[in-house]
Amino acid sequence: MDEEVQFVEHREVFIEHYGEVPIVKGSFNDMPKNVQAWVASKIDLCKPRGVYICDGSQEEAETIIHKLEERGTLHKLKAYENNYICKTDPKDVARVEGLTYIVSHNKHDSVPHVRPNTKGILAQWMSYAEAEKLNMDRWPGCMAGRMMYVIPFSMGPVGSPLSKIGVQVTDSNYVLLCMRIMTRVTPKVWDVLKKGKGDFVKCLHSMGSPRPNQRKVINHWPCNPDKVLILHYPEERKVTSFGSGYGGNSLLGKKCFALRIAGVIARDEGWLAEHMLIMSVTNPKGQEKFIAAAFPSACGKTNMALLTPTIPGYKVQCIGDDIAWMRFEENGELRGINPEAGFFGVAPGTNEKTNPIAVQTFQSNSIFTNVAETEDGHFFWEGMEDKISDDTEVVTWLGGKWKKGNPEKAAHPNSRFCTPAGQCPIMHPMWEDPKGVPISAIIFGGRRPEGVPLVLEAFDWKHGVMLGAQLKSETTAAAEFKGKKIMHDPMAMRPFIGYNFGKYLDHWLEVEKPPHKVPKIFHVNWFRVDSTGKFLWPGFGDNIRVLDWIMRRVDGEDIAVESPIGLLPKKGSINLDGLGEINWDELFSIPKDYWLADIKETMKFLDDQTGEDLPQVVRDELQKQADRINAM
Structure with missing residues (x-):
């Protein structure tokens, strides 16, 4: 799966080779050569209908938001400026730690020597051979009928000696919108790579739901919960995530890169x-x-x-x-x-008493996942009961009707807000x-x-x-x-x-x-x-x-x-x-x-x-x- 295709020198040659996979936005030639080679290999593997090279601009975000609104994936919260609500498939609501592995040649590079008859909980290891077998059952053709988004991003200020560069390939435009909030998505990343050693963390993500859909899509949220698999390759500075669109599983700059992969880089370079x-x-x-x-x-x-x-x-x-x-x-x-x-915070329990600053921060330009909505277009979750009257009608994260006193949860316990840190009044x-x-x-x-x-x-x-x-x-x-x-x-x-x-x-x-x-x-x-x-x-x-x-x-x-x-x-x-x-x-x-x-x-x-x-x-x-x- 991971052998990179021969580097394609010119965009014309690229189009000749991948004529059926057009670049619908951006320039392939703007990317450093090693990124071009890696992306081309993923096109070859995943077979998307087109390639969209992201620039992180406001114009780009507005285009994607409009598309997702039309599709029904995003719904505007009319009480705010540029706040949107998204509801996932109920089977895709949390990090799947049990399906998250570290892949290395030597098992004990990844996991400790646990005592006999003990299940290790400090990371899970998988061999390269097993990973390859499972990958080949998932990745070939997984983006058929879907757009491939190439997201250049910096973890940390662009160009800082403390920062690191990643490139995420995904077939989820929801992921693009959240990565744009959570990381610094910009073409300047290409310049940093060209001026430096060219090292970047490779992040490959797919919802695992090629078209035509083989599984019923719920809440306009394609996913493949039966085949979720998240693999980290520290020796190669690489992450692959398949089947889930939920935050920690799909926003690969977050826990996957910034902790699991960066932890190994930090060990090698002497930091934390x-x-x-x-x-x-x-x-x-x-x-x-x-x-x-x-x-x-x-x-x-x-x-x-x-x-x-x-x-x-x-x-x-x-x-x-x-x-x-x-x-x-x-x-x-x-x-x-x-x-x-950005902040990717747990919504329930967050209110003007427990965290007034967070509430001020996500009043605009934010994405809310699996929260509830009041009839007048406000977000709602447990902990905000004093903000609504007894007869206020609320639509739950599952689409049902809810009022105060209803024993069911209006929002999922792990519902989230995704909001730009720069909006926080106390940054x-x-x-x-x-x-x-x-x-x-x-x-x-x-x-x-x-x-x-x-x-x-x-x-x-x-x-x-x-x-x-x-x-x-x-x-x-x-x-x-x-x-x-x-x-x-x-x-x-x-x-x-x-x-x-x-x-x-x-x-x-x-x-x-x-x-x-x-x-x-x-x-x-x-x-x-x-x-x-x-x-x-x-x-x-x-x-x-x-x-x-x-x-x-x-x-x-x-x-x-x-x-x-x-x-x-x-x-x-x-x-x-x-x-x-x-x-x-x-x-x-x-x-x-x-x-x-x-x-x-x-x-x-x-x-x-x-x-x-x-x-x-x-x-x-x-x-x-x-x-x-x-x-x-």
């Missing part, structure tokens, strides 16, 4: 590609710090990146809400960029700075209803890496898992690791070496509840109080006390003014039996899942923490 937001916090004294934070999907990452402080004098600005690429400068300083250009002026921003602190966190304090600081970098490795959280609607249960999500990267997780931890430990100046590491938990199930901490905008404590710790202020699991705030060192009754002792309690069981379970998990690949340093840190808990 992480599932992290980047934000800046400025205190009343005018002191600003940049913070990176890693939470599993749908655990409040976007809410934190776009936080509205509840106490006066603080300012929060956003650099990115989901992915951070961080490199060490020659002077040892860690600097980060947001490689994305930092440096959010697209090619040099990135200096990172002062790294935060890990998850949904932990029991036992885990509001905030703690790692004793040092090694202890912090262990805290990240043992990260756990309640499952979310972002993936195909059902129900609520605590799952391990090491470094918030469990679904996004592109190589052996033990080696990934080695890489984290390795970057501490001089001259690198590593930031302090913290762990937060906004979600602890009391015996009645009530949250002990108000969360949302009040999380600025915890961020203030973190900033003061970065400056070395003596406001922490040692505990068996890390440095906890001294009592009274977090500003609680105006919060009413907060049970400090319960919020920061460390139940010995809970923690003994927790650390034992963590040690077993990492032992089972990484076996001999678990770095001895992490093993030692786990044992030291167990010893400290035992001695409580």
Whole structure:
């Protein structure tokens, strides 16, 4: 499948060779020669009816939107400017982690040595032979009757030394519209490739639904749920995704490129590609710090990146809400960029109370997937009930009628907004700075209803890496898992690791070496509840109080006390003014039996899942923490 056709020198020769596959927009000759060769090989394989070379322009977007409106794929939300709603096939609504694989020649380059009789959950491996067999059952002729879109895009500011280039080939114009929001789609990418080494990440996507359709198309959303397959080839810097049009499966610049493939590039080049937001916090004294934070999907990452402080004098600005690429400068300083250009956030629960900035951001030029719509043309989802009257009629994501009090969900739990980051009113002026921003602190966190304090600081970098490795959280609607249960999500990267997780931890430990100046590491938990199930901490905008404590710790202020699991705030060192009754002792309690069981379970998990690949340093840190808990 992957042998590239002989390079076609001139467009005339190309048309002579592919006479039945016209280029309907753009110039084949504008592309670098290696891109031409790769695209030509995909034309040969997928057999589209035409080729559309994208330029990312507004005119292009308007043309595609008009076409999708006519087809019924997009529906304009009449209450807004250029906001559109899209509803997918109900079988295509989430990332399909169970069908996502890393392909490599050596299995243990991709996955750790799991213990016998243990199912590995830190990435899935597939051999080249198996991948080729499955690919040949899918890709030949898969774009018959459809247009092939060639999307040149930059992850990160175009031309930045911290950025990387990708080219996505797809038969979904919905994907084109979302990639245009989420990445920087521009012909300038061709110039960057021609001036540099010409390296780009190859991203091949198809809905797997050639015409005439073999399967009934639901909601004007062609897909092939029975043959979904997402493969990553880190050694070749390549991704192929077949059968699904849903965001994380089809917007290949996002998790596939920016985490799984970029993680391997980062290892090879000595930097970090992480599932992290980047934000800046400025205190009343005018002191600003940049913070990176890693939470599993749908655990409040976007809410934190776009936080509205509840106490006066603080300012929060956003650099990115989901992915951070961080490199060490020659002077040892860690600097980060947001490689994305948009937000692809979970809609339910997002409202003017939980995240007013996000709501302001997606008032225009946005695409909403699997949300509901009110009769007057407003978007609607769970968490927005106070915005409608009892008799307001709502059309659900499945097309049914809904009113307040109806027990069914109006929007899918994983419905999404896709909106340009540049529209966000609190984007930092440096959010697209090619040099990135200096990172002062790294935060890990998850949904932990029991036992885990509001905030703690790692004793040092090694202890912090262990805290990240043992990260756990309640499952979310972002993936195909059902129900609520605590799952391990090491470094918030469990679904996004592109190589052996033990080696990934080695890489984290390795970057501490001089001259690198590593930031302090913290762990937060906004979600602890009391015996009645009530949250002990108000969360949302009040999380600025915890961020203030973190900033003061970065400056070395003596406001922490040692505990068996890390440095906890001294009592009274977090500003609680105006919060009413907060049970400090319960919020920061460390139940010995809970923690003994927790650390034992963590040690077993990492032992089972990484076996001999678990770095001895992490093993030692786990044992030291167990010893400290035992001695409580």
